[in-house]
Amino acid sequence: MVRVDGNGNGNSLISVRNLGKNYRRGSEEIHVLQGLNLDVDAGDFVAFMGPSGSGKTTLLNLLGGLDVPSQGSIRVAGDEITHMSAGKLTVWRARHVGFVFQMFNLIPVLTAFQNVELPLLLTSLSKSERRTHVESALTLVGLADRMKHFPRQLSGGQEQRVAIARAIVTDPTFLLCDEPTGDLDRHSADEVLELVQRLARDHKKTVLLVTHDPLAAERAHSILHLDKGVLAEAQSAGSRA
Amino acid sequence: MKYFRLLRVSLLRKKFRTLLTIGSFAVAMFLFGLLITIRTSFNQGIEVAGADRLIIMNRITFIQPLPSSYSGRITSIPGVKQITHATWFGGIYQDEKNFFPQFAIEPESWRVMYPEYVVPDDQWKTFLNDRQGAIVGEGTAKRFKWKVGDRIPIKGAIYSGNWQFNIDGIYKGSRKTDDTTQFWFHYDNLNESPAMFYKNTVGWYVVRLNNPDDATQIVKKIDDTFANSSFETKSDTELAFAAGFAKQTGNIEFLMLSIGAIVFFTLLLVTGNTMAIAVRERTPELAILKALGYSNSFILIYVIAESVSIAIIGGIVGLGFAKLVTLGGSPAPDMLPLFYLPMAQAGYGVIVALIIGGLAGLIPAITASRLRVVDALRKV
Numbered sequence: 275m276v277r278v279d280g281n282g283n284g285n286s287l288i289s290v291r292n293l294g295k296n297y298r299r300g301s302e303e304i305h306v307l308q309g310l311n312l313d314v315d316a317g318d319f320v321a322f323m324g325p326s327g328s329g330k331t332t333l334l335n336l337l338g339g340l341d342v343p344s345q346g347s348i349r350v351a352g353d354e355i356t357h358m359s360a361g362k363l364t365v366w367r368a369r370h371v372g373f374v375f376q377m378f379n380l381i382p383v384l385t386a387f388q389n390v391e392l393p394l395l396l397t398s399l400s401k402s403e404r405r406t407h408v409e410s411a412l413t414l415v416g417l418a419d420r421m422k423h424f425p426r427q428l429s430g431g432q433e434q435r436v437a438i439a440r441a442i443v444t445d446p447t448f449l450l451c452d453e454p455t456g457d458l459d460r461h462s463a464d465e466v467l468e469l470v471q472r473l474a475r476d477h478k479k480t481v482l483l484v485t486h487d488p489l490a491a492e493r494a495h496s497i498l499h500l501d502k503g504v505l506a507e508a509q510s511a512g513s514r515a
Numbered sequence: 516m517k518y519f520r521l522l523r524v525s526l527l528r529k530k531f532r533t534l535l536t537i538g539s540f541a542v543a544m545f546l547f548g549l550l551i552t553i554r555t556s557f558n559q560g561i562e563v564a565g566a567d568r569l570i571i572m573n574r575i576t577f578i579q580p581l582p583s584s585y586s587g588r589i590t591s592i593p594g595v596k597q598i599t600h601a602t603w604f605g606g607i608y609q610d611e612k613n614f615f616p617q618f619a620i621e622p623e624s625w626r627v628m629y630p631e632y633v634v635p636d637d638q639w640k641t642f643l644n645d646r647q648g649a650i651v652g653e654g655t656a657k658r659f660k661w662k663v664g665d666r667i668p669i670k671g672a673i674y675s676g677n678w679q680f681n682i683d684g685i686y687k688g689s690r691k692t693d694d695t696t697q698f699w700f701h702y703d704n705l706n707e708s709p710a711m712f713y714k715n716t717v718g719w720y721v722v723r724l725n726n727p728d729d730a731t732q733i734v735k736k737i738d739d740t741f742a743n744s745s746f747e748t749k750s751d752t753e754l755a756f757a758a759g760f761a762k763q764t765g766n767i768e769f770l771m772l773s774i775g776a777i778v779f780f781t782l783l784l785v786t787g788n789t790m791a792i793a794v795r796e797r798t799p800e801l802a803i804l805k806a807l808g809y810s811n812s813f814i815l816i817y818v819i820a821e822s823v824s825i826a827i828i829g830g831i832v833g834l835g836f837a838k839l840v841t842l843g844g845s846p847a848p849d850m851l852p853l854f855y856l857p858m859a860q861a862g863y864g865v866i867v868a869l870i871i872g873g874l875a876g877l878i879p880a881i882t883a884s885r886l887r888v889v890d891a892l893r894k895v
Contacts, residue, residue, distance in 0.1 A: 340806060340888045361810060368808020375892065379803045383524040393807045395517050440807075 275315050276496040278505040282313030287448065287480055288337065289313050293346035295332050295503075306332045307503040310346070314448075319474035319481045321494035328500045330484040331452055337482060338371045338450045339363045351447050368396050372441030374470075376453035378433040380425040386412065386436045387421040393444045411439040415469055431462025438469060448480035449473065455490055467493050518817070525821050529793070533825065536789045540829020541836065543782045544868055548837025550771045551860045555692075556845075556853050557767045567727040568628070570756040571737055572719040574747035578603065580716035581746050583706075592736050594729045595722050599624035602705060602718035604698075606669035606678060608659070615655045617669070617698040618718075619705040628721050631689045632697075638663060638684030646704055648683035652695035654853075656685045674710035692853065721753075779871055786875035790822050794879040801883050802891030811884040818880035819873055826872025827865065834861045 282289055290312040297304045306329045314320055322330045335341040336348060339355050347356045355366060380389045390411055394404045412418050415435040425433050434454055441449055451470060455463035471493045473479040483494060491497045499506045526533050571589065573579035583600070590598050604617035622643055626634070634642075634650055642648040651661060661667065665682045680700055688695050705711055724733060734750040741748045751759070794801070801814055809817075838856050845854030 335889050338806075340892075364805070364808055364810050367806065373806050375803075377799075379799060379892075381524075381800050381803070383528050384520075388520065392804070395521075396808050401517070 275313075276318055276320050276498065277313040278311055278498060280311030280313075285315075286313035287316040287318075287351055288482075289349040290337070291347050291349075293333075293336065293348065294344045295329070295336060295341070296344040305503055307336075307343075310503070310505055312498075312505065314480065314482065316480050317474070317478045319471070319479075319483070319493070319495045321483045321485055321491035321497045322500055323485060323488070323491050323497060324500035326486075329503045330500050333500065334450050334452050334482065334484050338373060339367045368393060368444070370447040372444070372446040372449040374434070374437050374441050374449060374451040374454045376456040378425070378430070378437045378457075380433055380436055380440075382425050385422050385424055386417060386428065386439075389425070389436055390439045390443050392440060397444070407443050408439075411443040412436070414442070415439045429462065430458050431465050434458060434462070434466050435469060438466070438473075442473065442479070448482065451481060451483045451485075453484055453486065455485065455487060463487070463490070521817065522820055522824060525793075525797075525817075526824060532789065532793075536786060536825050537829040537832065539782060539785050540826055540868060540872075541833035543778045544830045544833025544864055545837045545840075546778055546833075547775060547864050547867065548834045548856050548861065549840070550775055551864065552837065552841050552854060552856045554767060554771050555855070555857060555860065567724045567730075568753040569722040569724065569730065569734060569737070569750050570719055570753055571722060571748050571750045574738075574749040577719070579746075580713050580718060581720065581748065583715045583717050585720065585741065585746070585748075588740060589720060589722060589737060592733060592740065594725050594733045594736075596725045597624065597627055597723040598720055599628040600702070600717040600720045601625070602702060602716075603673070604669075604671075604700075604705065605673045606671050608667065608669050613659070615658075615696045615698055617700070619702040620699045621702050622699075625699065628723060631693050632686045633689055634684045634686045642683035645681055645683050646701060647679060647681050649680035649698060649700040650684045650686055651682055651698045653685050653687050654695035655698060656682070658696075661685075671710055674705060674708065674712075676708070676710050691855070691857075694853065722750075779867070783871055783875050786822060786825065786872065787878065789825075790818065790876045790879040791882075793821070794818060794883045798883075798886065798891050801886055802888045805886065805888045806892075814886070815880045815884035818883045819876040822876025822880070823869055823872040826868045826875070830865045830868025833868075834864045837861075 277286075280291060290310060293307055293310040293312075294305065295307040297306060310333070322333065324330050332341065336343050337350070339358070343356060347354060349355070350370060353366060353370075355363060358366060380386075381392070384392070387408055390408045391404055394407055397404075399407065409418065409421070412421055415438050417432060417435055417439065420428060420432060420436075425436070428436065434457075438454075449470075454470065455466055458466060467490050470481055470483065474481045474495070481494075483490065485491050571581070571585075573581055580602070586598055586600065589595060599621055601618040601620050604619055606617055607613070608615070622639075626632075626639065632652075638650070642650055649667065656662070661682050663682055663685060667680045667682060669678045669680060670676075671678055680698075686695065686697075687693075702717070706714060722733075722737075724730060730752050734752070737750045738748050805811070805814065834856070838861060841854055841856045
């Protein structure tokens with residue numbers, strides 16, 4: 275269940291209160307996000323839509339601990355991340371967040387296997403344990419036969435699936451997907467969205483998806499619209515039906 | 516070790532650029548190796564100088580003689596244990612460029628004074644009984660392909676005439692740094708020759724002390740003994756003498772330092788620039804690593820490790836090549852008789868390379884570690 279009124283029951287996986295983010299451009303203060311409240315339960319699949327510049331990516335960056343808010347608080351799985359030091363936030367990110375970006379952002383000189391293995395190098399897993407995890411993740415995204423391929427040897431859709439495997443290989447608390455189909459053709463986009471939907475549905479992953487694509491948003495349990503830094507409305511799959 | 520792959524792929528990402536950077540390091544370290552070799556060669560006398568030996572020469576100049584009668588008076592000074600003498604001959608073998616030092620010596624006392632020069636007993640015995648005999652260092656013997664039994668013509672430059680010597684023995688140094696270019700023959704052979712214009716004089720005395728700590732005091736006593744005579748002396752420790760001799764060829768140390776500093780500074784700029792480009796090109800990747808949970812300090816070490824790896828590989832290649840070159844022998848045996856790169860010095864070279872590599876990577880590494888993920892990803 276997703277709420278944007280700030281009246282969550284306190285058991286939400288992600289709980290955002292009065293969140294604001296301001297930037298300064300010269301003498302001008304730009305308010306990207308203002309007084310934003312959000313509660314997301316574990317296992318939710320939430321899509322964020324809105325025009326360019328509405329603050330979708332900024333919100334995702336704040337939730338993922340890549341940026342710090344100007345005001346408000348973010349609590350994820352009981353951790354208040356707003357005031358964490360950079361070092362603690364890095365460790366927290368590695369443990370709780372799986373990122374999927376529009377441009378895939380794979381390391382071009384590493385194979386699919388090695389790219390997926392990257393987050394696991396930070397853990398204490400042995401080499402064979404890492405191998406097992408990586409193979410499982412790549413099998414889950416349907417690329418078990420492409421492990422030794424370099425990104426340049428893969429299609430865009432396959433690259434994004436490798437990126438998703440990298441995001442889920444550590445079994446993070448939630449996935450943040452920033453326009454994951456923005457650079458893909460329709461067919462590849464559908465494959466990727468199907469995969470994300472399957473992760474939410476079958477593996478009970480909590481997924482926060484930023485997209486411009488209504489067809490992509492349709493797959494989420496809930497769609498939130500962000501406009502001028504304010505979460506304007508919430509729509510659940512039930513009400514859409 | 517699990518991160519080694521990251522380092523390896525980073526180095527191999529732009530193979531040609533990495534090779535060129537390693538190449539510039541290798542060339543610089545090769546030059547460093549040669550400079551160290553030359554410096555070692557110039558300073559070899561200092562390195563092997565006996566702590567308990569004094570050199571006594573004419574106060575006016577090294578080439579002015581001293582009376583052989585001084586020997587007894589010097590020996591009688593308390594604290595003096597042994598004495599020997601030598602005289603510079605300065606002859607020419609075939610061509611002036613075939614320089615090697617030739618000394619007329621008093622054999623028995625010379626051998627006692629310089630035990631580091633090792634001559635087989637049978638060869639020494641032959642030498643003692645051969646008035647025209649000579650002992651030559653193995654360096655010079657190898658240079659001119661001389662062997663025991665050869666008869667060597669040397670044209671006198673200071674002491675005129677065509678001199679003939681029999682090679683009765685070849686000495687070796689007991690240490691790698693010992694000078695093996697010298698050529699010794701009997702002082703009596705020289706002194707009794709018509710070419711000897713100052714009969715019963717010697718070039719310089721070498722004295723061994725009972726206690727090296729008394730050197731300053733005994734030096735003063737010796738020089739005071741012969742003060743206001745026709746042949747005043749100037750005494751010094753062998754170490755100071757060798758250092759002074761090395762300085763006669765100019766301030767080699769300063770020259771080496773100057774060249775080395777310029778080379779290394781240039782290297783620092785080249786490598787620093789390369790690393791800065793490498794980091795700039797990989798900004799999105801570094802941002803992704805940080806997003807995945809790699810810490811700022813990891814990124815800092817990662818970039819520095821890349822720079823240091825290039826430096827160490829280049830350093831080892833360059834110094835290895837320098838070592839190979841020096842194994843081929845001295846290109847100027849008359850000027851640089853001892854031409855080798857000591858392993859300890861090569862080790863310092865690798866440390867220098869490591870430091871330069873670290874410094875070159877430092878600024879790009881700090882930049883990379885301070886990278887804000889959000890800003891970096893926006894540039895993708």
